Amino acid sequence: MIPELGNFSLILAFCLSVLLAIVPLVGATRDNALWISLARPLTAGVFVFLSVSLMILTYSFVADDFSVQYVAANSNTMLPLQYKITAVWGGHEGSFLFWTWMLGAWMLAVAIFSKAMPDAFVARVLAIMGMIATGYTLFMLATSNPFDRVLPLPPADGSDLNAALQDVAFIMHPPSLYMGYVGFSVVFAFAMAALLTGRLDAAWARWCRPWANLAWAILTLGLSLGSWWAYYELGWGGWWAWDPVENPPLVTWLLGAAMIHSLAATEKRGVFKSWTVLLAIMAFASSLLGTFITRSGLLTSVHAFATDPTRGVYILGFLGFIVGGSLLLYAIRAPVLKSEFGFGSLSREVFLLANNLILVVASAAILLGTLYPMVYQAISGGDLISVGPPYFNTIFVPLMGLLVVLMGVGLISRWKKTSGRYLVQQLGKVAIAAIALGVVIPVLLTMDIPLGTIGVTILGLWVVFAIGKDIALKTANKPTRGAGLKSLPVSYWGMQFAHFGFVLTMAGACLTSIYSIERSVLLQEGQSADLGRYTFTFEGISPVQGPNYIADEASMRVERDGDLLRYLYPQKRLYTASRTPTTQMGIDGRFLRDLFITLGDPRQDGAWSMTLYVKPFVRWIWIGTLFIAFGGILAVTDKRYRRYKTRQRAGQAPQGRTIELGSAPEASV
Amino acid sequence: MKPHRKKKLGIIIFITAGLSLAIGLSLYALSANIDLFFTPTQVAAGEVPAGQRIRVGGMVKEGSVAHNQSTLEVSFITTDYSHEVPVYYSGILPDLFREGQGIVAEGAISPEGVFVASRVLAKHDENYMSVEVKAAMDAAEAQRNAAPGVY
Numbered sequence: 001m002i003p004e005l006g007n008f009s010l011i012l013a014f015c016l017s018v019l020l021a022i023v024p025l026v027g028a029t030r031d032n033a034l035w036i037s038l039a040r041p042l043t044a045g046v047f048v049f050l051s052v053s054l055m056i057l058t059y060s061f062v063a064d065d066f067s068v069q070y071v072a073a074n075s076n077t078m079l080p081l082q083y084k085i086t087a088v089w090g091g092h093e094g095s096f097l098f099w100t101w102m103l104g105a106w107m108l109a110v111a112i113f114s115k116a117m118p119d120a121f122v123a124r125v126l127a128i129m130g131m132i133a134t135g136y137t138l139f140m141l142a143t144s145n146p147f148d149r150v151l152p153l154p155p156a157d158g159s160d161l162n163a164a165l166q167d168v169a170f171i172m173h174p175p176s177l178y179m180g181y182v183g184f185s186v187v188f189a190f191a192m193a194a195l196l197t198g199r200l201d202a203a204w205a206r207w208c209r210p211w212a213n214l215a216w217a218i219l220t221l222g223l224s225l226g227s228w229w230a231y232y233e234l235g236w237g238g239w240w241a242w243d244p245v246e247n248p249p250l251v252t253w254l255l256g257a258a259m260i261h262s263l264a265a266t267e268k269r270g271v272f273k274s275w276t277v278l279l280a281i282m283a284f285a286s287s288l289l290g291t292f293i294t295r296s297g298l299l300t301s302v303h304a305f306a307t308d309p310t311r312g313v314y315i316l317g318f319l320g321f322i323v324g325g326s327l328l329l330y331a332i333r334a335p336v337l338k339s340e341f342g343f344g345s346l347s348r349e350v351f352l353l354a355n356n357l358i359l360v361v362a363s364a365a366i367l368l369g370t371l372y373p374m375v376y377q378a379i380s381g382g383d384l385i386s387v388g389p390p391y392f393n394t395i396f397v398p399l400m401g402l403l404v405v406l407m408g409v410g411l412i413s414r415w416k417k418t419s420g421r422y423l424v425q426q427l428g429k430v431a432i433a434a435i436a437l438g439v440v441i442p443v444l445l446t447m448d449i450p451l452g453t454i455g456v457t458i459l460g461l462w463v464v465f466a467i468g469k470d471i472a473l474k475t476a477n478k479p480t481r482g483a484g485l486k487s488l489p490v491s492y493w494g495m496q497f498a499h500f501g502f503v504l505t506m507a508g509a510c511l512t513s514i515y516s517i518e519r520s521v522l523l524q525e526g527q528s529a530d531l532g533r534y535t536f537t538f539e540g541i542s543p544v545q546g547p548n549y550i551a552d553e554a555s556m557r558v559e560r561d562g563d564l565l566r567y568l569y570p571q572k573r574l575y576t577a578s579r580t581p582t583t584q585m586g587i588d589g590r591f592l593r594d595l596f597i598t599l600g601d602p603r604q605d606g607a608w609s610m611t612l613y614v615k616p617f618v619r620w621i622w623i624g625t626l627f628i629a630f631g632g633i634l635a636v637t638d639k640r641y642r643r644y645k646t647r648q649r650a651g652q653a654p655q656g657r658t659i660e661l662g663s664a665p666e667a668s669v
Numbered sequence: 670m671k672p673h674r675k676k677k678l679g680i681i682i683f684i685t686a687g688l689s690l691a692i693g694l695s696l697y698a699l700s701a702n703i704d705l706f707f708t709p710t711q712v713a714a715g716e717v718p719a720g721q722r723i724r725v726g727g728m729v730k731e732g733s734v735a736h737n738q739s740t741l742e743v744s745f746i747t748t749d750y751s752h753e754v755p756v757y758y759s760g761i762l763p764d765l766f767r768e769g770q771g772i773v774a775e776g777a778i779s780p781e782g783v784f785v786a787s788r789v790l791a792k793h794d795e796n797y798m799s800v801e802v803k804a805a806m807d808a809a810e811a812q813r814n815a816a817p818g819v820y
Contacts, residue, residue: 236763353683357683357684357687360688361687361688361691364688364691364695365692365695368692368695368696368699369695369699372699372703376703382804383705383706384705384706384724384801384804385703385704385705385706386703386704386724387699387702387703388703388704390701390702391698391699391701391703394698394702395694395695395698520741520759520760520761521741522740522741580764581764581765582764583764598761600741600761600762601761601762603738605738607738609741609761610761611760611761
């Protein structure tokens with residue numbers, strides 16, 4: 001009975017979404033205040049009924065209701081409670097419900113935190129999001145209903161949650177990834193509403209920016225957690241595989257990064273308006289494409305859900321409708337959006353444009369590599385190929401290098417017009433210092449000439465010094481340094497945190513791929529193996545009984561240069577319900593390096609195979625992403641966005657362009 | 670032409686040139702980095718040039734996995750139930766590698782004519798068969814059905 005209530009609630013959410021998609025939009029077009037005012041209550045209704053659905057599905061998991069097919073397929077009586085709850089998003093149907101609920105949550109957030117915007121505009125935004133919610137709920141009801149029953153004979157026990165998903169990072173990874181992903185539909189809806197009204201001004205950009213930053217920051221966290229989960233749960237010693245399902249979120253992330261930069265230029269200088277809108281469309285479309293790839297089963301991937309062609313067709317149809325519709329609207333309305341063009345060939349605008357170009361090219365190249373196997377199969381009549389990591393590395397690494405070089409210049413350059421001499425003057429010392437230290441430090445540390453490391457160190461120091469220089473320039477006119485630092489707006493700090501984090505992530509990624517070493521060995525009890533400065537000794541194996549698994553646990557003594565460092569206990573687990581074996585890594589994580597052991601399998605004589613890894617700097621990757629996400633969220637809290645609202649509410653919307661605190665002061669020359 | 674139009678045109682040319690250059694380079698990089706997928710039947714028919722990096726997918730034949738007891742070397746037979754390809758690999762097989770399951774092996778045919786894998790992939794959802802393995806199995810089955818005398 002209770003699952004039927006969940007289904008009923010889902011149907012109600014669908015009906016309300018349909019109403020939300022139509023009524024406020026018609027109201028806004030006809031200027032009908034009543035219909036416009038229905039947008040917020042309808043949004044709340046959609047959210048409430050989606051929440052009821054989600055809670056009922058969660059309840060079915062907690063109560064072990066195996067008459068619900070989805071629960072039977074993804075849970076088990078022995079599964080620990082926290083994993084019963086996370087199993088809600090462990091499979092296709094439930095994760096889509098969760099995804100749709102996230103959309104509902106964003107819609108509700110827009111409805112609540114939009115008091116400063118004109119009601120008709122908010123009505124349009126919510127109506128567009130209502131259309132998306134309609135598509136999602138219909139998709140669930142038509143092809144993937146999580147409340148489908150196995151009746152009249154439900155199984156006595158479920159077949160358990162996929163063993164690789166029984167993990168702490170998995171509790172956080174999908175929620176944050178989905179939340180970031182879905183957040184881009186907010187910006188998309190804003191862009192569509194701007195096209196519909198023809199209103200795309202600094203105020204619009206200012207409404208849009210916090211949402212774009214927030215969605216992007218959360219997506220950063222989601223990607224980072226996914227990479228972290230793959231690193232320590234899948235046990236292959238890597239942290240990014242260029243897997244066809246990892247790539248679409250990265251594409252969305254890159255397009256999102258391009259968009260938040262373009263939005264900044266749109267807000268501050270009124271430039272790149274139609275480009276910003278196009279980026280919003282592309283970012284959202286790429287998020288749908290990611291959904292399509294994950295859920296259609298067209299590509300071989302560790303993430304792919306079980307295949308069902310009807311789902312793929314539905315999502316593709318929806319994708320076509322959204323992208324086609326929005327591009328059509330764009331083609332018709334974009335000429336209305338008049339951009340300013342008053343900037344010189346050396347200006348922050350131009351550097352932001354270059355940033356956008358690089359990010360878009362990078363995302364296009366990744367998309368190409370991801371979709372190429374599908375296209376090739378279609379063209380060649382069934383030949384299957386795969387595109388390996390070398391392709392992605394060949395394209396991605398040089399582009400990111402270029403991006404980092406320009407990042408330093410872009411930081412120092414000024415809006416509208418910057419003289420070449422000014423840039424040389426400000427950046428000359430920065431460049432010399434970065435190059436000198438970038439060469440000296442690696443050479444001294446390694447007593448060698450490691451070219452790759454030198455390149456990475458130079459680029460990293462270049463941006464770090466440029467950030468320092470920019471802060472020094474911005475605070476130069478203040479009486480004291482402290483007062484200067486305090487006067488810098490929060491969003492400025494957010495930007496610098498994110499830039500620093502990006503460089504840290506890139507440096508970590510490069511350095512870890514240069515310095516990581518690994519070795520697969522077969523060890524008898526008491527034998528040891530050397531790797532780098534470390535000695536790993538196998539001191540025996542013992543059985544371990546977990547709540548829903550049994551495991552063999554190896555005891556590994558780790559020494560560095562002959563001194564005991566610590567013991568590590570990698571496990572080989574067998575989840576009893578699903579008979580799935582998994583490897584639980586033994587990890588010793590430090591700021592500068594990770595030690596990492598994965599257990600293989602035993603031989604008849606008691607020897608175990610195992611792989612030992614030393615991975616220097618690998619943690620920088622995730623620490624960097626934390627900086628990026630923190631920076632993005634910090635920027636959202638800038639009181640600038642709130643101050644504008646209060647000002648507007650008082651009826652004093654600022655006319656023209658005032659100098660923003662977050663922007664560089666106009667050149668005084 | 671108005672100055673801002675001129676600038677707009679300049680930007681568009683800049684973007685188009687950048688994009689086409691990037692796409693061209695991408696396509697070039699792509700052509701150098703694709704791994705073709707072969708079925709055991711195709712490998713047995715000698716369609717694979719020696720030394721070329723390929724992927725082979727199929728089922729692991731029951732009872733064919735042989736671990737060397739003193740090294741990490743392992744060999745097994747992958748099959749589409751029409752033809753068999755012996756695979757040699759040195760290293761640790763993935764958790765979900767099991768006899769009777771679908772796998773994809775990446776590697777090349779050595780000059781001696783055996784397939785040496787550099788990586789063996791098994792899916793982390795055991796109910797899920799990779800698109801490639803499924804295609805290989807379907808192709809072999811279609812062939813068997815077309816020539817009923819074979820079995």
